[in-house]
Amino acid sequence: MSQSLARALRILVGLEKGPRSLDDLAGELGVHKTTVLRLLRTLEDERFVYRDGLHRFHLGARLFALADSALAQREIRAIAAPRLERLSRSTGQTVHLGVYEGGEVFYLDKHDSGQSIQMYSRVGLRVPLHCTALAKVLLADLPEERRREVARAIDYTRFTENTITDPASLLVELARVARQGYAVDDAEHETFITCVAAPVRDASGRVAAAVSISVPHVLLSRAEVLDLLPDLLTTARTISADCGYTEIEGNGHG
Amino acid sequence: MSQSLARALRILVGLEKGPRSLDDLAGELGVHKTTVLRLLRTLEDERFVYRDGLHRFHLGARLFALADSALAQREIRAIAAPRLERLSRSTGQTVHLGVYEGGEVFYLDKHDSGQSIQMYSRVGLRVPLHCTALAKVLLADLPEERRREVARAIDYTRFTENTITDPASLLVELARVARQGYAVDDAEHETFITCVAAPVRDASGRVAAAVSISVPHVLLSRAEVLDLLPDLLTTARTISADCGYTEIEGNGHG
DNA sequence: TCCGGCGTTGCGTATTCTGCAACGTCCGTT
């Protein structure tokens, strides 16, 4: 809606991949150098970007401060962090914290396994809604109407043989997830990874976040990953309790 | 230079302190609601902000991704991280990594002490140039001319009795820091905190970053903090070596 | 010394942004 702002934001997003020259950026955006320069200078004034020794633009220091504030404002991250760390250590696997927001699910935190194999994932990264355990758990708690809306709007890209590729199947799966209280991603996104996820509920009883464990097949079989479920569920329940959730009252959302 | 962009950036900076309503933001910026709304919508499209349940605007998920990239692009942070963690553990104190950039010094990393006392500092936060050990180390390595420029431009706010409040004194202090290879902040910023800092050099021999230890008086006396210097200097030298710095060639910058 | 690449500047045009005023909606109140 605001052209110049939209362009500036695209500049920032572009710089995510690495530093750029003025001409590079102008080329990528398809706008005149002059325009890009003016935007960059404004961004520079507020330290959203900086230019190095000579004429390469980088993401600037203000982003650190903003992201830090943003994370600090997500209380649930702080509440969950020690529990997630512990879960990651005890299982030796990668643990994610995810939240749903405005039709999207993204990682709010990540705790690496000690393993040499690293997950390709980053805090802030969006995750597909139709083929991840994290998203299933989060979508499963939406009010029915919204759940349908979201399911209808998804881009059902097929990533693997197991990927769910239509709204009807997804809704069935979500119902099951809601019923059983956890979700599985059985190589639905990456052929070589299994995930399990469980909901974190807040005082209102709604699902406020989800915790997942992601395991490459080379480390554990599907069955072995399912063996991690008790640990996962315990962790998720503990965090829920920390958030003020009480099991007794917390039902009736099915 | 670009009005709408500048306003949008100020919105983001404003949201740093916490979520706001549309009217709040319009009031703070002194602009019409309509204008703010249009900017917010553009920001929302790119997920730089999001609105919660009803009508409060928060910093959005994209910032996480950007900050994460920005940090990842600062190689020195990754290189230094394990050493800093170790230093923090072995001393039991708070350790910071700082860099100089475009006339400013800010924290690139922070490793908390296990202590119950927490430092008020955050990654991305700017630090005063005239009364911190970190800044002294970084400024001390600037080319003489630029050092003078920077010293002239500083706002010499007096924070404590010990604060240096004029360019001449600062330049003398910087010369000493350059000579001795470390800097001390003897309650110059906060009356109850002592800091020591040491330079990290890269392959070019220039100071690329600085490492500091900050200690509240209730934990250690000034003399005891100085006892931490060997540890600090060793850590800084190790990181320098990791950055490709070799002591033999690395001189002639005094 | 010349050439090419790249960042930078001044300027006229018109596109884009702005603020006003009015509307709709959601809440809490009477």
Add this chain to the structure above:
DNA sequence: AACGGACGTTGCAGAATACGCAACGCCGGA
């Protein structure tokens, strides 16, 4: 149940603002 207020939202017309052009200047390589 009707009213009032707070707040977000929309359409619009004027004008400030952002845009792209063209030319300049700087630096590095040939």
